[in-house]
Every structure is written in C-alpha cells, then in structure tokens.
Amino acid sequence: xxxxxxxxxxxxxxxxxxxxxxxxxxxxxxxxxxxxxxxxxxxxxxxxxxxxxxxxxxxxxxxxxxxxxxxxxxxxxxxxxxxxxxxxxxxxxxxxxxxxxxxxxxxxxxxxxxxxxxxxxxxxxxxxxxxxxxxxxxxxxxxxxxxxxxxxxxxxxxxxxxxxxxxxxxxxxxxxxxxxxxxxxxxxxxxxxxxxxxxxxxxxxxxxxxxxxxxxxxxxxxxxxxxxxxxxxxxxxxxxxxxxxxxxxxxxxxxxxxx
DNA sequence: ATGACGGTGTGGCACCGA
Numbered sequence: 001x002x003x004x005x006x007x008x009x010x011x012x013x014x015x016x017x018x019x020x021x022x023x024x025x026x027x028x029x030x031x032x033x034x035x036x037x038x039x040x041x042x043x044x045x046x047x048x049x050x051x052x053x054x055x056x057x058x059x060x061x062x063x064x065x066x067x068x069x070x071x072x073x074x075x076x077x078x079x080x081x082x083x084x085x086x087x088x089x090x091x092x093x094x095x096x097x098x099x100x101x102x103x104x105x106x107x108x109x110x111x112x113x114x115x116x117x118x119x120x121x122x123x124x125x126x127x128x129x130x131x132x133x134x135x136x137x138x139x140x141x142x143x144x145x146x147x148x149x150x151x152x153x154x155x156x157x158x159x160x161x162x163x164x165x166x167x168x169x170x171x172x173x174x175x176x177x178x179x180x181x182x183x184x185x186x187x188x189x190x191x192x193x194x195x196x197x198x199x200x201x202x203x204x205x206x207x208x209x210x211x212x213x214x215x216x217x218x219x220x221x222x223x224x225x226x227x228x229x230x231x232x233x234x235x236x237x238x239x240x241x242x243x244x245x246x247x248x249x250x251x252x253x254x255x256x257x258x259x
Numbered sequence: 260a261t262g263a264c265g266g267t268g269t270g271g272c273a274c275c276g277a
Binding site for chain 2: 011062170206211220
C-alpha cells in the first residue's frame with residue numbers, strides 16, 4: 001500500500017511537533033505540506049530526517065511555502081508552475097518511487113483570491129490557467145499522477161457549511177468551480193468523492209466562532225488522481241484528529257491509499 | 260456592515276488567510 005497525504009499546516013515552525021506526532025501515528029509514504037511560512041534555510045530537515053523522512057522544499061518568508069516529505073528521496077523536482085512567472089512559492093512537483101511504479105506528485109497551495117472582482121481573484125484565475133496547462137503536460141509525461149493540496153475551491157454544495165449563504169462568494173464562485181472542472185476534464189478524479197463519505201465532511205474550519213465545534217467548515221483540501229491511477233485508489237479519508245490539538249492548524253490532513 | 264482567531268513581522272499595530 002502506498003499512502004500520500006496533504007496538510008496545510010499554517011506555519012511549520014509552530015506545527016512541527018504536530019507534524020512529527022502525526023507522522024509517527026500515520027507513517028505515510030509522502031506528506032505534502034502547504035503554508036510553511038518559512039524560508040528554505042529555516043526548514044527543519046534534521047528533525048524530519050530523524051523520523052525517516054527526506055524533504056524537498058520550496059519555501060518563502062512569511063507567506064506560502066510548500067514541501068514534499070517522503071520516505072524515499074524524490075527526483076525531477078519542479079518549483080512553481082512551468083511557464084508562469086510567480087513571486088509566490090505555491091507549487092512543487094516531484095516523482096516518487098512506489099510499488100505501483102513511479103508516481104508524479106504535484107503539491108499546490110492554490111491562491112485564496114480574497115474576493116471576486118479583486119486583483120487577487122484575477123491572480124487566482126491566472127494561476128489556475130497556468131496550473132491547467134502544466135498538469136496537461138505533466139499528465140502526458142507521467143500517467144500515474146496525483147495533484148494534492150489546498151485547492152481553496154469548494155466543488156459543490158456538499159463542500160460547504162452554508163451553500164445558500166455563501167453562493168458566489170470566494171471559494172464558491174462558478175468561475176473557480178469551472179477551473180476545478182477543467183482539471184477533472186484533463187483526466188483526473190477527486191479521490192475523496194470516489195467513496196461514500198459522511199455528510200458535512202470538511203477539511204478546514206475557521207479559528208473563530210467555535211467553527212470546528214459547530215462543524216462550520218469547507219472541504220478545500222483535496223487529492224486528485226489521474227485516470228491511470230484511479231483503479232488503484234483503495235481509500236481517501238480526512239483525519240480530523242489534528243484539528244483537536246492544542247494550537248491546531250485550521251486545516252486537517254487528507255490521505256489517499258493506493259494499492 | 261463588522262469582527263470574531265491565529266500567524267508573521269514590525270513595532271505598540273497592520274496585513275493576510277478562507
């Protein structure tokens with residue numbers, strides 16, 4: 001069995017002990033992190049090597065930053081979207097070896113977008129256009145591919161605690177959802193939705209207003225698998241446990257099992 | 260309409276996230 005997980009940790013400096021604890025309980029083959037909020041120089045390679053993980057890092061000061069932690073070293077690393085000039089460290093692609101053969105792992109911290117009509121929203125749309133083009137060419141090179149990360153898009157009404165009230169607001173717009181569909185149309189499947197899931201399954205909850213306790217959340221952390229990998233997907237689950245930690249990230253891990 | 264919580268970096272707060 002090969003397991004790949006994604007987790008937006010909202011500062012690795014703060015969350016490192018929780019990441020180490022989580023990996024001890026969930027010894028996945030690869031863990032993709034987003035929102036490191038630290039530079040490459042400050043990445044805790046040694047602490048992760050000590051528990052059996054090598055790390056490929058694309059960091060940034062204050063904001064963004066992504067990494068792939070893996071039990072075996074990865075290769076053919078690409079930082080950011082090919083052909084898309086970006087000041088922000090939001091995407092990391094690498095190839096991992098597995099019993100299934102090589103698997104291309106693309107780890108993305110998708111743009112938030114703030115508000116439809118804003119400059120940040122326009123950047124989100126450009127970023128998504130660039131990502132689509134990159135995934136198209138990556139799929140041609142690597143038939144076994146996963147695209148994981150913090151998508152910052154709800155796909156349909158199941159993914160949000162207030163479908164009516166939040167309609168066409170950020171993370172809920174038709175334009176964002178069309179970009180998601182365009183990724184699916186390249187030949188990808190949302191692993192989480194391959195299976196029966198309990199209602200109101202979310203991966204992010206606001207820190208405010210007791211949102212986690214009230215389960216007012218969004219499903220925005222996702223794992224897409226290429227059509228070639230789809231028959232090998234055995235499960236895809238959200239692990240809510242880390243959201244109950246002291247000083248939790250506002251996101252919680254999602255894990256796919258391939259075999 | 261606003262702020263609520265938490266992180267960072269700067270400096271006694273502003274900005275950002277989703």
